[in-house]
Amino acid sequence: MIAATAAPLTFSAYSLIALLFQFLNSFGFIVLATVGLAIIFGMMGVINLAHGEFILIGVYGTALPFHAGVPLPVAMIGGVVAATVFGVLVERTIVNRFYDRLLDSMVATWGLALVVSQLLLIVFGSSLDSISAPMGSVAYGPFSSSIYRSVFLPLVAVAVLVGLYALFTRTEFGIKARATIEDPETARAMGIDTDRMYTVTFAIGSALAGLTGALYAPALGSITPNRGSTFLVEAFVAVVVGGPSVIVGTLSAAGVLSVFNATGSFLFGTFIGQMLLLLVAIVALRALPNGISGYLDDWQQRRRAEE
Amino acid sequence: MSGSLDGGSTSLLGRVRDRLEGPNTIGDSPAFWVGFAVAVAALAVYPFTTDPYTIIQSSRYLALSFLALSLCFIWGYAGVLSFGQVAFFGIAAYAFGIIGINLSSTVGVGVAIVGAVLAGTLSAALLGYFMFYGGVRETYVTIMTLVVALVLNTFMAQTAGSEWAVGAAQLGGFNGMTDIPSLTLGVGETALVLEGVGLYYALLVALVASYLGLRVLVNGQFGMTMVAVREDEARTTTFGYDVPFVKLVVFTIGGALAAVGGVFYASWGNYIDPSVFGIAFAALPVVWVSVGGRESLLGAIGATLAIERMRTGLSSGIGPIGSEWALVIVGGLLLGVILFLPAGVVPRLADLTDELREKRSERSQSTAATEEPTE
Numbered sequence: 001m002i003a004a005t006a007a008p009l010t011f012s013a014y015s016l017i018a019l020l021f022q023f024l025n026s027f028g029f030i031v032l033a034t035v036g037l038a039i040i041f042g043m044m045g046v047i048n049l050a051h052g053e054f055i056l057i058g059v060y061g062t063a064l065p066f067h068a069g070v071p072l073p074v075a076m077i078g079g080v081v082a083a084t085v086f087g088v089l090v091e092r093t094i095v096n097r098f099y100d101r102l103l104d105s106m107v108a109t110w111g112l113a114l115v116v117s118q119l120l121l122i123v124f125g126s127s128l129d130s131i132s133a134p135m136g137s138v139a140y141g142p143f144s145s146s147i148y149r150s151v152f153l154p155l156v157a158v159a160v161l162v163g164l165y166a167l168f169t170r171t172e173f174g175i176k177a178r179a180t181i182e183d184p185e186t187a188r189a190m191g192i193d194t195d196r197m198y199t200v201t202f203a204i205g206s207a208l209a210g211l212t213g214a215l216y217a218p219a220l221g222s223i224t225p226n227r228g229s230t231f232l233v234e235a236f237v238a239v240v241v242g243g244p245s246v247i248v249g250t251l252s253a254a255g256v257l258s259v260f261n262a263t264g265s266f267l268f269g270t271f272i273g274q275m276l277l278l279l280v281a282i283v284a285l286r287a288l289p290n291g292i293s294g295y296l297d298d299w300q301q302r303r304r305a306e307e
Numbered sequence: 308m309s310g311s312l313d314g315g316s317t318s319l320l321g322r323v324r325d326r327l328e329g330p331n332t333i334g335d336s337p338a339f340w341v342g343f344a345v346a347v348a349a350l351a352v353y354p355f356t357t358d359p360y361t362i363i364q365s366s367r368y369l370a371l372s373f374l375a376l377s378l379c380f381i382w383g384y385a386g387v388l389s390f391g392q393v394a395f396f397g398i399a400a401y402a403f404g405i406i407g408i409n410l411s412s413t414v415g416v417g418v419a420i421v422g423a424v425l426a427g428t429l430s431a432a433l434l435g436y437f438m439f440y441g442g443v444r445e446t447y448v449t450i451m452t453l454v455v456a457l458v459l460n461t462f463m464a465q466t467a468g469s470e471w472a473v474g475a476a477q478l479g480g481f482n483g484m485t486d487i488p489s490l491t492l493g494v495g496e497t498a499l500v501l502e503g504v505g506l507y508y509a510l511l512v513a514l515v516a517s518y519l520g521l522r523v524l525v526n527g528q529f530g531m532t533m534v535a536v537r538e539d540e541a542r543t544t545t546f547g548y549d550v551p552f553v554k555l556v557v558f559t560i561g562g563a564l565a566a567v568g569g570v571f572y573a574s575w576g577n578y579i580d581p582s583v584f585g586i587a588f589a590a591l592p593v594v595w596v597s598v599g600g601r602e603s604l605l606g607a608i609g610a611t612l613a614i615e616r617m618r619t620g621l622s623s624g625i626g627p628i629g630s631e632w633a634l635v636i637v638g639g640l641l642l643g644v645i646l647f648l649p650a651g652v653v654p655r656l657a658d659l660t661d662e663l664r665e666k667r668s669e670r671s672q673s674t675a676a677t678e679e680p681t682e
């Protein structure tokens with residue numbers, strides 16, 4: 001995070017750099033918190049209300065081995081694996097019954113969220129020791145920013161989006177998955193195992209949630225069983241603002257929201273930044289009910305119709 | 308549909324029953340109404356059979372039942388799933404506290420009741436306008452409402468400093484607002500303060516009145532429109548109904564019911580804190596209504612009373628199971644019901660009794676057939 005010692009309203013080159021780092025920090029967080037939820041929502045139409053708890057499993061899956069002496073990068077793999085395995089189990093036992101009952105799927109995953117966060121509390125107690133962020137920080141003028149949060153994580157976020165783009169447009173799996181989403185009946189007729197596509201898509205979403213948890217385990221401060229909702233709110237807002245398209249939606253929503261969040265946080269404190277983000281989301285929803293990517297789709301279709 | 312279908316009920320009782328009954332509520336038989344009267348009577352004599360502490364606890368369950376009714380009404384009858392009904396409950400609770408503390412008199416409490424219910428209702432109307440006229444679709448509505456509740460949670464939790472006060476009322480941040488007045492009836496010296504058993508009866512009367520009122524509403528013209536919107540929005544629009552307006556009205560009524568519950572809740576404990584906006588509390592109405600049956604107003608109330616009674620029981624722990632397991636059990640219950648009894652307990656029971664009745668009438672028909680053999 002950014003520690004501002006000078007009065008932030010006096011603009012200088014330093015404060016512009018600080019604002020940029022704040023933006024990157026917020027952008028990375030929103031993209032990573034959202035992407036797992038966006039995949040599952042965009043590809044399957046299911047809103048996973050236990051998304052925050054999936055991320056939390058990634059956090060715990062990283063923190064527990066780390067505290068047992070495993071090096072951090074290896075521990076992070078543990079977090080991703082834990083969330084992925086959990087995701088596959090949940091898809092097979094619960095979510096696959098609700099593909100045609102979306103509201104019920106939200107209620108069911110919410111029940112799951114309550115159970116998971118409470119079980120984490122019962123088993124591991126009210127908090128785990130925090131892990132200090134690696135890579136140190138860079139100081140410039142009166143400010144300093146964490147390299148891990150403001151440089152490394154935003155880069156990972158962009159890499160994840162690029163990777164997903166390649167996965168869904170350049171591989172056979174991606175084409176089959178998109179065919180399943182577009183028209184399940186025809187996809188089945190063409191010999192695609194649609195059940196398996198759904199499971200794999202859900203597993204990818206869970207793995208990304210686990211990755212987010214693993215990456216943020218050293219950036220959270222204290223690790224408590226209710227941290228899931230920190231991620232959930234940002235992710236919800238970004239999915240709603242972004243709309244159904246996974247990559248365009250996540251990228252545009254994270255961009256727009258972090259501009260407001262970073263500016264608000266930088267000038268008036270994190271609380272105002274948070275409020276500003278939510279207000280922007282409400283206004284965006286009123287103006288673009290299908291999200292930014294839904295609006296872009298409509299606009300494209302209109303242009304094509306005119307030609 | 309206020310007109311009677313059989314045309315034969317001219318007595319006052321018959322006319323009242325006509326308005327209360329219809330295809331949208333479960334329980335139209337005389338046996339149901341006898342059972343209902345017995346249940347209300349049992350709740351009415353309950354205070355004479357138990358200790359004051361239990362009555363105070365029971366008052367809490369009754370106050371929360373308004374929250375269940377409000378969600379049942381909008382979700383079960385209009386298909387609008389809100390995860391944030393607690394927002395209007397909490398807004399009304401805080402508004403009651405703020406107005407009540409500032410106007411510390413018996414008249415002030417009356418003003419606070421009206422002001423708080425208005426505050427909750429208007430917030431619901433405002434949010435509803437934003438969502439339904441903005442074309443926000445079903446799952447998005449659910450997310451929006453939850454986000455609004457969580458925003459209020461974040462906001463109220465940071466109002467700890469002394470600068471966060473409205474007149475004499477300190478918002479109190481995470482620790483909540485204290486010294487909220489109790490409900491009073493009447494003016495000045497003769498005013499009756501509703502506490503303990505008095506509050507219990509006030510709640511019981513208000514709850515029974517709300518339940519019967521909602522039954523009239525959902526079985527009437529407007530209720531039919533609500534159900535049409537739930538079943539098929541596009542078709543309802545084609546028939547010339549203004550769907551966003553219907554949803555807005557439904558959502559506003561739901562907000563008003565939640566607000567009434569919030570006023571009772573704040574005056575019950577003389578206290579309110581930001582956890583009413585939190586995710587754990589926001590989950591409870593969804594649990595009650597899913598378990599009881601989203602299309603059964605009575606089921607929602609029954610499930611609220613039963614689940615809250617169970618949570619009180621668990622709060623002291625049962626054997627090796629400590630209080631921390633309460634939330635696991637509640638979450639598991641929600642998951643189990645939605646997986647195995649998607650309609651909820653009461654509609655399933657109603658189906659079972661219908662099946663039983665059909666079987667019995669079939670059997671009597673078949674015995675009648677054997678007694679009178681055809682040639």
